[in-house]
Amino acid sequence: MPGATIALVDDDRNILTSVAVALQAEGFVTRVYTDGDVALKALIDNPPDLAVCDIKMPKLDGLELLRRLRAVSALPVILLTSKDQESDEAEGLATGADDYIAKPFSQALLIARIRAILRRVEFSRSDADPEGTSAGGGEPIVRGRLSMDPQRHRVHWDGLEVALTVTEFMILEALASRPDVVKSRNQLLDVAYHDEVYVDDRTIDSHIKRIRRKFKAVAPSFDAIDTLYGAGYRFTDG
Known part of the structure; x- marks a missing residue:
């Protein structure tokens, strides 16, 4: 698990920076993307171990990115969103997310969820x-x-x-x-x-x-x- 590569997709550069720093402090390698289209191509062409993706982004939003990704890949994905309605969580999971975290969130919680999914990947293999x-x-x-x-x-x-x-x-x-x-x-x-x-x-x-x-x-x-x-x-x- 140490050294696993995590892709972060969010149009908010402040969030990208703070989360990337926190993950790097835990031994993860990070890649950051502010554009959904660019991120989608990178996730397919050079898959990380896990992706953390915001839902609300201009042009290609997180849900549509996930729909297109799921057509070709089972890459583990955690969705982030400022929404907190139960229906939004269900939509994210129904689209194929492995997990879902509502903003605002603690970095400790996100790291715990990332570690848990990576453990699942290890267990399944x-x-x-x-x-x-x-x-x-x-x-x-x-x-x-x-x-x-x-x-x-x-x-x-x-x-x-x-x-x-x-x-x-x-x-x-x-x-x-x-x-x-x-x-x-x-x-x-x-x-x-x-x-x-x-x-x-x-x-x-x-x-x-x-x-x-x-x-x-x-x-x-x-x-x-x-x-x-x-x-x-x-x-x-x-």
């Missing part, structure tokens, strides 16, 4: 699953029409690839590792966010909606993730 939720410790998972390769971070449904973010991958992996077993929102939070205490359990709902939408894009009849109201979610072999 490791041979051993520290939460004990992965079938076979990083071995491929095949459940009916679903196949998952944790080592390569690849997911297929009926042979068609489905691009998931790191967070989405870990949630689906937790469900698919134990088909027909109901997992509560809190259990899925523990898998996806580990020791973070800043995340609302309803965040899982937004990630599940996003996962379903991605699968339905390649298989309109996809219905392998059940919602059990008041209990949680379960995966059923397709």
Whole structure:
């Protein structure tokens, strides 16, 4: 994790400077962008380990940048915004963000979120699953029409690839590792966010909606993730 490269995208140079300095003090390498179009090209052509992107920017705003990025990349992204409505958070997560922080925010909180997502990336690529939720410790998972390769971070449904973010991958992996077993929102939070205490359990709902939408894009009849109201979610072999 030390030495990881973080891209910062914000048209406010004061925020860019203060956040970049704080991250560099923690051992991160930073790249800064004030233009969404320039940032998008850089994130695709020379991907960092994680991007922190403001929503409200001129020309290409953060949400549209993320939509275009998600068409070609599962790069972890944290969205920043001055908005604090629950619907705005849901929109950001539904667009494919791995996390969301409302301004004003503490730099300590941002750094904690960055570290948590980078840990998730490491866990998803490791041979051993520290939460004990992965079938076979990083071995491929095949459940009916679903196949998952944790080592390569690849997911297929009926042979068609489905691009998931790191967070989405870990949630689906937790469900698919134990088909027909109901997992509560809190259990899925523990898998996806580990020791973070800043995340609302309803965040899982937004990630599940996003996962379903991605699968339905390649298989309109996809219905392998059940919602059990008041209990949680379960995966059923397709």
